[in-house]
Structures are given as C-alpha cells and as structure tokens.
Amino acid sequence: MKKSILKSLDKASKCIHVGGHPDKETGAIMPPIYQTTTYVQSSPGVHSGYEYTRSHNPTRTRLEECLAALENGKYALVTASGISSAMLVMHALPAGSTILCGDDVYGGTYRLFTTVFHELHKIVFVDTTDTKELASKIKEHKPSLLWIETPTNPLLKITDIKKVVTLAKQSKVKTLVDNTFMSPYFQNPLNLGADIVLHSMTKYINGHSDVVGGALILNDTTLYKKLWKLQNSLGPCQSPFDSWLVLRGIKTLSIRMEAHQKNALKISKWLESHPQIEKVLYPGLKSHPQHSIAKKQMSGTGGMITFFLKGNLNTSKKFLQKVNLFSLAESLGGVESLIEHPAIMTHASIPKETRLQLGIKDNLIRLSVGIENVDDLIQDLAQALNSVK
Numbered sequence: 522m523k524k525s526i527l528k529s530l531d532k533a534s535k536c537i538h539v540g541g542h543p544d545k546e547t548g549a550i551m552p553p554i555y556q557t558t559t560y561v562q563s564s565p566g567v568h569s570g571y572e573y574t575r576s577h578n579p580t581r582t583r584l585e586e587c588l589a590a591l592e593n594g595k596y597a598l599v600t601a602s603g604i605s606s607a608m609l610v611m612h613a614l615p616a617g618s619t620i621l622c623g624d625d626v627y628g629g630t631y632r633l634f635t636t637v638f639h640e641l642h643k644i645v646f647v648d649t650t651d652t653k654e655l656a657s658k659i660k661e662h663k664p665s666l667l668w669i670e671t672p673t674n675p676l677l678k679i680t681d682i683k684k685v686v687t688l689a690k691q692s693k694v695k696t697l698v699d700n701t702f703m704s705p706y707f708q709n710p711l712n713l714g715a716d717i718v719l720h721s722m723t724k725y726i727n728g729h730s731d732v733v734g735g736a737l738i739l740n741d742t743t744l745y746k747k748l749w750k751l752q753n754s755l756g757p758c759q760s761p762f763d764s765w766l767v768l769r770g771i772k773t774l775s776i777r778m779e780a781h782q783k784n785a786l787k788i789s790k791w792l793e794s795h796p797q798i799e800k801v802l803y804p805g806l807k808s809h810p811q812h813s814i815a816k817k818q819m820s821g822t823g824g825m826i827t828f829f830l831k832g833n834l835n836t837s838k839k840f841l842q843k844v845n846l847f848s849l850a851e852s853l854g855g856v857e858s859l860i861e862h863p864a865i866m867t868h869a870s871i872p873k874e875t876r877l878q879l880g881i882k883d884n885l886i887r888l889s890v891g892i893e894n895v896d897d898l899i900q901d902l903a904q905a906l907n908s909v910k
Contacts, residue, residue, distance in 0.1 A: 532591060532706055533775035540587035540768060554765045555579040574761065576753050581764040585736075587771055588726075591705035592718050594738040596745040598752055599764060603701065603721025604629050605757035606735030610666070610697060610717065611638045612755070613747050618665035619643040621658055623680070625673040625879050626699070627721075628868035636870075649680040650811065652688060659692050669715075670699040672815075675827050675863040675887045676880055677702075677802045679811035682818055686714035701725070701854075706778040707821035716741060724854030725824075727770040728777050732763045777856065780892040781824025787895050788888070788902070789826050797906050799829040799884065825853060826888040834883035836909050837862055841886070843905035846897055853889035858898055861887050 527539050543550050555578055560571040571577050585597040600606045607630060614620070622634060624646040634644045647658045649669050659667075667689045671680040682698060689696045697717040698710035704725040710718050720726055722734035739745055752758060759767075782805070789803035801808070804815035805822035815822055830836055841849050847860040851867050861867060863881050871881070890898065 527590065535587070535590050536706075536774045537772050539590040540583035540585075541772070552580065552583050552765065552768060554761050556761050575756055575758050578758075578761050578764065580761040580768070581759055584759075584764045584768050584771075587768065588705070588720075588736050588738055591771075591774075592700075592711055592738040593709055594711050594718065595740045595742070597736055597738045598745070598748055599722065599759045599767075600735040600737075600752065601757045601759055601763075602733050603627075603719070603723060603735035604633055606719055606721075606737050607633055608637075608757065609737065609748050609751050609755070610719070611642065612751050613744065614642060614665050616641055617643070619645060619662045620666045620668055621645050621647050621649075621655070621662065621664045621694075622668040623647070623649045623670050623673060623678075625676045625678055625881075626668075626670045627674045627701075628863075628870045630668075630670075630699070631868075632870040648678075649685060650678050652681070652684055655685065656688055659688065659694060663692070664694050667694050667696045668699070669696065670702075671708075672702045672804055672823070672825065674702065675868065675885065677804060677809070677825060677827050679804060679809075679814045679818075681811075681814050682710050682713040682715060690714070702825055703819060703821070703823055704774060704778055704854075706774050707782075707823060708819045711738065711740060713818060716744070722767050723852060725778065725781075726774065726854075727767045728774065728854060728856060729766075729770055730852065730855035730857065732766045732770070734759050734763055734767055777892060778821060778823070781890055782821045784892065784895040784898065785824045785826055785888075785890040786822065788890055788899060789828075791899050792826070792828050792902070795906065797831050797910065799831050801829075802827040824890040826890060828886055828888070829882065830884045830886060830909070832884055832909065834864075837884055837886060840905050840909045843908040844901055845904075846893065846901035847888070853887075855889070856892050858891035858893060859889040861889075863887050 544553055558574050562568045589597040669680050686696050695716040698715045699719045701721045701724050718738045720736040722736050786805045789801055792798050793801045803826045847858045850859050
C-alpha cells in the first residue's frame with residue numbers, strides 16, 4: 522500500500538496496516554519474525570540497511586513505522602522496556618542538566634531519577650497541572666527538559682499539554698510526555714507541540730501482558746540520531762520476537778481502547794455512587810478536577826480508575842484479598858482487569874512522606890479495567906466491598 526494512502530487512514534486502519542504489509546517474498550499476510558543477529562553484506566560496508574540486530578532489525582522497523590504513524594511523528598525507537606527508553610532520554614541530555622518532572626509519576630520513573638540519574642542531572646519535581654508554579658520553576662531552574670505524565674500515575678491528574686508546551690518553548694525547554702495511560706489511540710502529544718512522546722509498550726500498546734517494551738516517538742532528526750546512537754551503544758533494543766508480538770497486539774488497539782473506556786466509565790460511575798467509596802478519580806467523570814482539559818486534548822478517557830476506600834490500610838488489604846475477577850498484580854493495560862495498592866506495590870519506592878504529600882494514601886486503590894463483561898466486573902467489586910463493611 523502506498524505511503525500517501527496510509528497517511529490518510531483513520532487510526533484504527535493504521536493499527537492494522539502500517540508496518541503490517543504482506544511479506545514481499547512469500548505474500549504472507551503476517552510479517553515474518555527476522556530472528557537473526559547478523560546480515561550478509563555484498564561487499565565490506567555494503568548492505569541493504571541491516572548489519573546487526575542490536576542496531577536494526579526488519580521486524581523492529583515495522584513496529585517503529587507503525588508507532589510513528591499512530592503518534593504522527595517522523596521517527597520512533599523501540600526499546601527493551603519503558604524504563605530503558607527513559608534512560609536513553611536522560612543520557613541524551615548534557616551532563617548537569619536540570620529536569621523538571623511531574624510530581625506524580627510512575628514509581629519506576631521516580632526510582633530511576635532519584636537513585637540513578639540524580640548524580641548526573643538535577644531532578645526537580647513539580648505539579649505540572651499548576652501552570653503558575655511551573656512557570657516559576659522554569660524561571661528559577663532554567664531546565665533542559667520538562668517531563669510530563671498525563672494522566673498521572675496513580676492520581677490521574679491531567680496536564681494541559683498545549684498550555685505547558687507553549688510555556689516551555691518560551692524558555693527554549695524541550696518537553697517529553699509519557700503517553701502510556703492514553704496510548705496513541707486516545708492522545709497525541711506531538712500534535713500539541715511536545716518534542717518527545719514516551720510509551721511503556723508493556724501496557725496498552727501491546728495489551729496482552731506478555732511483552733515488556735518501551736518506545737520514543739519524535740520529529741527532531743538531530744535528536745533522533747542522538748537517541749539511536751545511544752541505543753546502539755548501550756544496547757537496550759527490543760528483540761525481534763517481542764517486536765512481532767507488539768505488532769500483533771497493536772492490530773486490536775482501537776477496539777481494545779474503546780472497550781477499556783466503555784467499561785471504565787460505567788464502573789467509575791458505579792463506584793462514585795457506592796456508600797463505601799470516599800472518592801473516585803476518572804477523567805471521564807464530570808467530578809474530575811481537570812475533566813474539561815481531558816475533553817479538550819484527549820479523544821477518550823481510558824481504562825484507569827483510582828478510588829479511595831472508606832477505611833485504613835487493613836481495610837484496603839482485606840478488600841484486595843477478596844476480589845476474584847480482578848487480579849491483584851502490578852502493571853496495567855492488558856485485556857484482563859488488574860487491581861493494585863500503589864503505596865505498597867507500584868509506588869513503594871517513593872518515600873512515605875512524599876506519597877502522603879501527593880495524596881497516595883493507604884486507602885487508595887488503582888484499577889486497570891479490562892475488556893471482560895462489565896457487569897461481571899462490577900459484581901466482583903461489589904462482593905469484595907461487602908466483605909469489608
């Protein structure tokens with residue numbers, strides 16, 4: 522299929538066709554896995570674009586083409602994990618750079634910044650939803666990079682990407698948006714002016730809880746070449762087989778995201794009316810503090826819900842032990858529903874004092890709503906809540 526035709530396609534069609542063209546040699550409808558380490562050269566240094574799989578691989582190339590198309594970017598790099606993608610970005614910055622990072626981020630990002638890169642760079646955490654505070658921090662610290670998660674993990678705070686990017690550009694600050702929670706299907710930060718989009722492909726992009734992977738998508742040629750050089754030198758490339766699995770997962774991204782969202786909206790409304798629930802945070806609810814921003818910059822509100830039980834840590838533990846259909850596990854974005862306790866699990870690396878300041882309390886529960894029958898999911902939550910009355 523011609524590239525001009527691919528560009529005009531809807532996202533649902535891009536998910537299936539970009540990078541998914543039939544094999545030229547055999548006509549196979551599913552792309553082959555190029556499970557090879559090296560490639561024969563016709564003459565020293567003369568090859569067809571592939572020398573060694575750490576550097577490039579045809580299966581990985583297909584995945585990168587698909588991701589770039591979905592995020593409306595020129596370039597994509599896929600890596601062995603979301604954290605390794607973050608690592609490449611941090612290494613690409615000049616030593617001694619200042620990074621302004623959202624105060625409510627994935628625990629692994631917080632751990633990477635505070636236990637590894639704190640010696641190379643200065644990391645300053647800030648509430649990126651507060652543009653006045655952000656403007657003050659930019660003026661004070663003169664950062665090289667603004668790191669945003671939106672929605673945040675686990676409090677689902679929404680940053681106005683366009684407004685914040687405009688603010689950053691005025692001071693010549695680059696902006697990275699971790700778009701993991703929304704996937705390229707529901708949000709496209711490059712369209713709003715961001716410089717880099719990061720994904721943990723482990724989550725919604727793959728969608729089946731069987732691959733760990735990361736991705737960076739961008740338009741800047743110079744920065745892309747620098748990131749690729751670092752990837753080639755440091756080695757955190759994604760394997761051919763994992764790339765193939767993610768390509769397969771992306772084919773159903775559109776219908777999965779619609780199903781996640783439909784279920785999450787119904788469950789969040791049900792939770793909001795439940796007498797044992799103190800508070801529900803979901804971008805699709807009018808009660809969400811940044812609901813209007815979510816509607817403006819997102820085409821959907823995703824499958825993640827955070828809520829607060831009435832009770833304490835023991836109440837939370839008892840509730841989590843009683844669910845059946847929701848699996849008590851870390852991660853998110855798979856077709857199966859997951860439930861977890863951020864303070865003990867995904868965000869345990871964040872000091873308790875910091876967690877409490879952010880609002881990550883012992884009665885906070887995070888749901889990754891899957892695509893099962895929504896009434897079955899509600900029934901499971903209902904019986905678990907009844908057990909902790």
